[in-house]
Structure formats: C-alpha cells, structure tokens
Amino acid sequence: MRVNFTVNGRPQEADDVWEGESLLYVLRERLGLPGSKNACEQGECGSCTVRLDGVPVCSCLVAAGQVQDRDVVTVEGLADYAKQRDRVTSGGTALDEARQWAARGTDSQTGEGGELSPIQRAFIDAGAVQCGFCTPGLLVAADEMLERNPDPSDADIREALSGNLCRCTGYEKIMDAVRLAAARQGEEV
Amino acid sequence: MPSPTLGFARAGGAPSGTPTKITQGSQTRGGIGESTLRPDGTLKVTGEFAYSSDMWHEDMLWGHILRSTVAHAEIVSLDTGEALATPGVYAVMTYDDLPTEVRTYGLEIQDTPVLAHGKVRHHGEPVAIVAADHPETARRAAAKIKVEYRELPVITDEASATAPDAVLVHENRDDHHIGHVPHPNIVHRQPIVRGDVSAARERADVVVEGEYCFGIQDQAFLGPESGLAVPDEDGGVHLYIATQWLHSDLRQIAPVLGLPEDKVRMTLAGVGGAFGGREDLSMQIHACLLALRTGKPVKIVYNRFESFFGHVHRHPARLYYEHGATRDGKLTHVACRIVLDGGAYASASPAVVGNASSLGIGPYVVDDVDIEAIALYTNNPPCGAMRGFGAVQACFAYEAQMDKVAKELGMDPVEFRQRNAMEQGTIMPTGQPVDSPAPVAELLRRVKAMPLPPERQWESSEGADVRQLPGGLSNTTHGEGVVRGIGYAVGIKNVGFSEGFDDYSTAKVRMEVLAGEPVATVHTAMAEVGQGGVTVHAQIARTELGVTQVTIRPADTQVGSAGSTSASRQTYVTGGAVKNACELVRERVLELGRRKFGTYHPAWATAELLLEDGKVVTDGGEVLATVADVLEDEVVEIEAEWRHRRTEPFDLRTGQGNGHVQYSFAAHRAVVEVDTELGLVKVIELACAQDVGKALNPLSVIGQIQGGTAQGLGVAVMEEIIVDPKTAKVRNPSFTDYLIPTILDTPTIPVDVLELADDHAPYGLRGIGEAPTLSSTPAVLAAIRNATGLELNRTPVRPEHLTGK
Structure with a gap:
C-alpha cells in the first residue's frame, strides 16, 4: 500500500508498504529517518517515541496505515519544531522555511553546525547522553512535557518520562537535563 | 533547583615547587580533569548518530536466525526446502553449509557451534539462518524450516550436573580446564586457600553461616544486537558491527569464514550500550556467512525477544558462606563456596570463576580463608560477562554475612566493616599485596x-x-x-584482565599542521559503547600535545587491538596507550624542533620542553617556537602498543598469585x-x-x-x-x-x-x-x-x- 503523511513538516510518500509494517519501520527503513530507535518494538522502552498529531506515541505500536494524512514529528525534526513553537502558537510550516531545512549543512563527524532545541542542548550539557540509544525518545517525550508544563516538579518529570527506559545513566543526568532545559526556558520568558 | 551532591575530594597537597614551573598540558584547555562534553553528543541528540541497527546499503538483504524451541535435544531431522522456495528468500544455511572445518567459536574455549550440529544445548540456540529481501519474509521463511527434536533430560543445577548418571553437556571436552575439574559438567574450579581456617574457627566467638541465591540478570542494553556485512570484491567481507572488542570478534569470525584476518574488515558501528553482553559474538558470523553466500550486503537486527536469547547473561549463583569473628569485632576466618551456573557454553565462565574466588571475601582483612568457586555447564541460558563479572554475586553474599555477624556481635554494621576494612598493604587471599x-x-x-x-x-x-x-x-x-x-x-x-592475560592496547596518534593550526588525530580500535572513551582520548591528546583540535577516528581493525571495553579497563589501558603514543609523538616533534631551531636558543638543549597551546615552551613558560613552524608540512604519526603491569595466573590448587x-x-x-x-x-x-x-x-x-x-x-x-x-x-x-x-x-x-x-x-x-x-x-x-x-x-x-x- 501507499501511505501519505507529513514528517517534520514535510509531506512524505511511502510506497510498497506491507500492511504489517509499523510507523517506526517506515520512518527508519523507507524514509531514511533512523533517529527513532528500535530497542524493544513492543511499546515498553519508549526509544521510538514520536509525536503523532502532537501526542507522544511509541511508533513501533502504530501501524503505518494509521498515519495516513497525519502529522509526525521525530527527533530529526525536534530543533525545527521547537523553533516553530517559539514563533507561532499554531498553524503549519511555511514552505520557504521548510526549504531552508535541507539547505543547512552539518559536519558529518560531529554534527556541529546544526541548530539544537533547548532540550537537545541541555541533554548534552548535563551529561545525559551516554550510549544515546534512549536519547531520541526521551528528547521527544521531555520536549512534549515541557511544552505542557514549563515548570515541572521532579515528580512531574519522573511521571512524564516513566515510559522511557535508559540503561546507562541511572536517570540522574536526565533529570538534570530536563531541569536545566526548564530553567533556561524560564530565563528566556 | 535540587540536584545530587557532587563532591570531589583530593588527597595530597597541591603540586608545590617554583611558581614559574609549568607541567605538560597545564596551559591547554579541554585536557584531562575537565568535564569536556562528548564529541558524539550532537549526533546522538539529533538522531544522526549511526548505530549498528541503522546501517543501510543499496540492495541489502535481511538476515534472520531460527532458534531452538527446546533446551536440550538431538536434532533428528532438518528440512529447509519450503523456506528456500519462499519468494524473496535468497539463502538458507544450516550446519552442513558452513564453509570450513572450523564450526565453533568462543572467547576462551571454542565450544559454541556457529549453527547447531545434531544437538541443541539451550533454549534459543541458533539452528539455521535465512536471508531475504524483507525482514518479515526472512522471519516467515525461517518459521517454515521443519526441525524435529528428540528431547534429552535437562541439566539445570549443581545436583543434576554432577549426579553420577548425569548427561554430559559437552561429551568430548579437550579444553585446558578438563584436567583439574572434578566433573566434566564443571567448566572451571578455582580454590583459594590461605592460613588455617580450622584453627581460626577455634578462636572465633561467633560463627555465622548463610546460603544465598542470586538470580540471572540481563545486561538489557537498549541497542539490539545488529550489524551489516558487505561482501568485498576480493572475496572478503566488511562488517559494520556493535561490539566490545573488534579484534576478539575478528579472531573468532575469520576462521569460520575460511578467510585470512586481513580479508575480514571490521568497523565499529554505533553501540547502544554493552555492559558485558557484547563480549561474545552474536550475529557477526551469521551476517558474514549470508553476505558471502548471496554476494549481497546482509543486515541482521535482533528484536528484544531474540536479544534475550542472543547474548550471555550474568551468572546466577548459589553461595555458601561461613564467617567467624571475635567478640571485639575482628574477623577470624571466612570459608565459602560459590557455585556459578555458566549455562550451555563456556563464554567467560573461567574468568568469572577467577574473579568470584579471588574477590570472594570482599575488601576485608582475613588471614585464614578457604574459598572455592566453580562454574557449571548446564542447559540453562549461557552466562558470561556482565558489569561486575563474578564480583557482584560474591559481594551480595559477603555483605549480607557482614551484617549478620555485626548483628550477632551487637555491633554497628558500618563500624564492624571499618574494623576489618582492608587498606594499602593488606594481603589478598591470593597472597597479592594491595599496593595502592x-x-x-x-x-x-x-x-x-x-x-x-x-x-x-x-x-x-x-x-x-x-x-x-x-x-x-x-x-x-x-x-x-x-x-x-x-x-x-x-x-x-x-x-583490567587478570590472571596473566596479555592485556595490552594500541593507539595511533598523528600530529600535523592544518590551516596554520596544529591538529592531533587519535586512532584506536576501542569500542565506544557509551562510556565516554572518545571524550577522554581527546582530553588526553590535548593535555599531552598541547593542542585544542583533536580528531577521533572511527574505531576499526586498521589499527592494532585496543582490548575489550570491559573490566573497567579502557580509560586505564587504551587511555594509557593514547598517552604513551602522544608522548612518543611529542618527543618526535621536540626532536624536529631541536634539529631545526636548536642553534638559535640554548634552552632547546638545556630546558625541559613542553607543548602548550600550539607552541614549544620551556617548563619556565618561555616560548621557543610554534608547532606550526616546527612541523611545517611534516606529519608525525606513531602507532604503539602499551601494557600495564604483568599479572600471573592463580595456582590451581592454592589460588595464590599476583593475579x-x-x-x-x-x-x-x-x-x-x-x-x-x-x-x-x-x-x-x-x-x-x-x-x-x-x-x-x-x-x-x-x-x-x-x-x-x-x-x-x-x-x-x-x-x-x-x-x-x-x-x-x-x-x-x-x-x-x-x-x-x-x-x-x-x-x-x-x-x-x-x-x-x-x-x-x-x-x-x-x-x-x-x-x-x-x-x-x-x-x-x-x-x-x-x-x-x-x-x-x-x-x-x-x-x-x-x-x-
């Protein structure tokens, strides 16, 4: 089957999709967006978390056919999504702006040169990234929480991120990163 | 903002001496001791970092492994016909399709079949492999392979393993442990005897016994076992893989493929955690076999279900302890027996036994000890390396015992531990002095x-x-x-690796001038699994070479072995190798400087020279030249091995040795x-x-x-x-x-x-x-x-x- 949907503000078309394929598989293997991770493929670890029409979901549990005509945001689009959120409160992305995304170059060795969202910056600064496999899902989940709740308590953070497993950090630096992003966000306002 | 306590305390005073004196690297930013940020951090937060499961190649196939549904059985028949006839399937391989006579592998003992040969020894053992154009096609084709099993009795614990009529998990053992184990279903046994426990027991005012049980723990790294094997034009293969030790994989893979090691090229793909679970091979050989058979790139990615079967776990254990102490709270003796279940294949069991026994009484001073540790062969899941490696199980038991003895003595548990705590100079049960x-x-x-x-x-x-x-x-x-x-x-x-293992590492360091600035490049085969070795290597290069720009090259087998990212050893050993190679490069740069500029300033010959911030300086801080002027177009590149102090094996009877x-x-x-x-x-x-x-x-x-x-x-x-x-x-x-x-x-x-x-x-x-x-x-x-x-x-x-x- 063919699936048409929007990923990170850009219309995408996936062809020859087998009915059993998940959104995660289509993103990773058909659209060249492997940022969403495949750690359990049974909805337990949160590594594949994306936003579907704004709601965080485990993309491994969403059948590809379910996303027809819907909006998906992945970790690859998080920086632009955050920028867009700062600028406007609702509405889509201007075409001119979408064109600029592709034009922006980054260093393939280090990734330097690209812009980061506040939560991405905070994860690096706080040391919340070790192996990094859980990071994309945590970033999408944490970004969504901070959008809803700009001044979260520790208990709020833990509750919001309880669907995302991390095996390296013991979560302490992740807590630090989310607190840091919230604090920086607060300073800007 | 609440945050955890981050206390750092240093012993010993600050370095003293004349205030003008500087030491290598002290003037260069981003060196050791600083919390510099990960060089791969940006890629990891943007989703661009390429993990092994993200590998992709034009025209690639997907591999899948058929695993046994029973734990212990003879394979009566195996029919791959229907699977092979499935549209989209390119290859189905079983034991009979293996290309050479080398059909087993293993870290120390080569007892693990690449594919089952007439028998399976644990639930989930690989029986056949399939390559197809879609992962689901491969999975469904594998399900069409007909395997008929004749089940055998299962060995599941010490009693069933060592019963007089016990079925042998491995019938014809010829490994180097068989000569000293009491039963062929015991992989390895290490006793450690020191002093006289019987006499010490007489001095004890309290004697406390305990029996403990430790369950099977899984590493549960989040990045599943995965990789991509790409056939090369010269008949070789290039494997992009998540592992803890590229060269150890290479040593095990090449003979099975029938290729010389230089035709199996390995590059480390992004590793999503390891914790010991990637010391053993998983899908490496299978992907290479399918790639060489089909002539196409083959990717294999385990799902979580398969991952639980696809790597070894932490050994479950039964531990029996006896502690004695005097009324004033001094330990008299410890006797213990540690039974580790190694499962169906040896993996790292012998070394885990060595650790469990030699660290079996904990960080305490005890002169009279009688320790025995064994690992069993059973039909349970194979067990091997996991963070803590034998010391974890023992610690669980001896610390429970310490609390029990303290309670018996009516003493505070912390104070009781402190009264018996080892310190620098203490002699271990192995006779090894603790010299730091x-x-x-x-x-x-x-x-x-x-x-x-x-x-x-x-x-x-x-x-x-x-x-x-x-x-x-x-x-x-x-x-x-x-x-x-x-x-x-x-x-x-x-x-680090113990018991006499040649635990070396290799680093290649290059220094050159690019766009007028000195740049260092560090190349090792160290597996970055998330621990931050790449961050530390760049810091070491900055400190030792006085540069700010450091490039860390991807880890591969084009440089010598770095040893394993295990045993808490990489910062010590590969860090040591990077430091050593940097020192050699620095000497060479200074030598070039002396040759070029030595006649212009006497300090070139008389002072201790350092590289700081892109310049050659004296230890008094006087600038003699820029590195750019010294090197010009010259490139200095040195690859060197580095070794820590030698260790020695434990005596098989007494357990004595500086291990x-x-x-x-x-x-x-x-x-x-x-x-x-x-x-x-x-x-x-x-x-x-x-x-x-x-x-x-x-x-x-x-x-x-x-x-x-x-x-x-x-x-x-x-x-x-x-x-x-x-x-x-x-x-x-x-x-x-x-x-x-x-x-x-x-x-x-x-x-x-x-x-x-x-x-x-x-x-x-x-x-x-x-x-x-x-x-x-x-x-x-x-x-x-x-x-x-x-x-x-x-x-x-x-x-x-x-x-x-």
Missing part, C-alpha cells in the same frame, strides 16, 4: 556522613503524593504500613521505604562514595557511578530472567516481563568521589565502571532487611518474599 590506596573505611565513613533524605517525603498540604510512595500511582497506600530502612555495603572489583592489575572500591548507603503489607519497595536514595584515583572527566565519572548503581538496584528488586526448572526454557524474554528500573523506580543517587592516586596507573586513575554495580545491590537488600526484619537470602527480592511469612 584502598580507602575502604573512608568510603564507608563518607557515605554514612552524607545527609539522610527527610522522612515521610510523600506528605504535603494536599495529602499524600502517592508518586513518592511504594506502589506509586497504583495508589496502594497513603503511608499506612510503610516502614523505612537503611543499609550499607562496600565492594571490591579488579580492573590482578588494580582494585576498585565503592560503598553505598541505601534508604528504602517498604509497604510491609503488600511487599512493595520504594528505594528513596542510593548514595555512593567511590575512589576513582583521578577523574579524567568528572561529569562522565559521575555518570558511570550513577548508571552502575542503577543496574545494581535493578537486580536487587526486579531484574531476573526466569527459567523453568523442568524444561530449562526462558519464560520472560521481553521488557514486559523482564523489568529494568524506570525513572520512577530509580532514586536520587548522590555521589561522593574520592581521588587517591594509584602511582602505577596513568595519571593515577582507577577503573571505575563496575565497582558501583557491586555494592548497590547488597545495600538495598540490607535496607529492606532493616525495614522488615526478614532474612532475605536471595536477590531480586519480590513482594511475596516480604509478605509470605
């Missing part, structure tokens, strides 16, 4: 001195915040029946709250104090300690692979049924870091990754015992252990 700082009593003092979390934190003006209580949002209590407990533990772990390179110590204090009616545990805080020798990157050091602590917490209260004792089949291979701590289960982990230099190690550093995993578990158990008054001799603790009285 061993601040065991001090770590306990520090962890005890940390402020306790306030009581009844769940109470607020709006009633109980159930998120802070055992049971959490399940809303099972508002504080009724909740009791707090506090427990302590301390542990000892060896650093270990270095020891690492951590202590924990756990604070738990237990809902005693429902048996639910909430760990409130897990404080840790650890000596790290020298923190090369303080931020990463804290991250390692907190991560290791959380894994110890997991096996204390939730993590266990459940194996059916009747069938030896795994019952919970998923994250639905095998639980690892979430952010709700994990408490705050304040860390107090001590830096007492080990003069034998580069920069005085101490390997740190594993020690915090040891003491975390027994501290939590001690706290639960303290809260409930129960004995609790097994881990993990489940609700029924706390309520079923």
